[in-house]
């Protein structure tokens with residue numbers, strides 16, 4: 001009888017452990033290949049002019065973090081500080097995100113952080129549908145490579161884009177959704193939280209659910 005998926009995964013893990021014990025480990029080369037593949041996607045975006053956001057950007061903010069992350073955090077787009085530094089979530093909202101993660105014992109170095117659009121919209125306006133459409137395929141490639149177990153969608157644009165819905169973030173947050181087998185937990189964007197500190201409790205509840213989903217998955 002054909003083996004089920006669980007058995008096949010368990011056999012594969014056993015085989016990899018056997019190879020490791022025998023001193024044959026190709027896991028590092030798999031990791032290296034993943035890093036290289038991410039670099040290739042990044043190279044596709046160098047000098048990208050696929051949408052008009054390229055006109056006002058200083059730098060493309062590709063994303064950063066652990067390429068084997070179990071948790072991926074996806075925001076809307078780079079802000080002022082991110083555009084200058086070329087790194088995601090480095091301003092005040094980023095510092096708040098770091099504290100939110102630490103509140104459930106998750107360090108930034110463990111996760112992968114990126115955005116729906118990789119260039120800063122002028123004046124931090126919301127990215128337009130055409131801009132999202134142009135940039136989204138690159139995010140999909142990042143997700144396919146990293147293969148996180150859980151995605152935390154930060155804010156309306158991220159949640160609505162990933163879930164292909166017009167439903168408001170107020171109705172989406174607090175629940176989990178499926179995205180090609182990955183659990184998606186929408187919550188408020190940290191920048192919104194800075195302006196609306198009364199929403200802290202809801203974000204706290206959401207991040208607890210994210211941490212629980214990671215633990216349940218064998219984290």
Ligand code: SF4
Nearest residue numbers: 048050051054119135
């Ligand atoms: S937002 Fe994305 S698609 Fe638009 S120019 Fe920047 S990298 Fe290219």
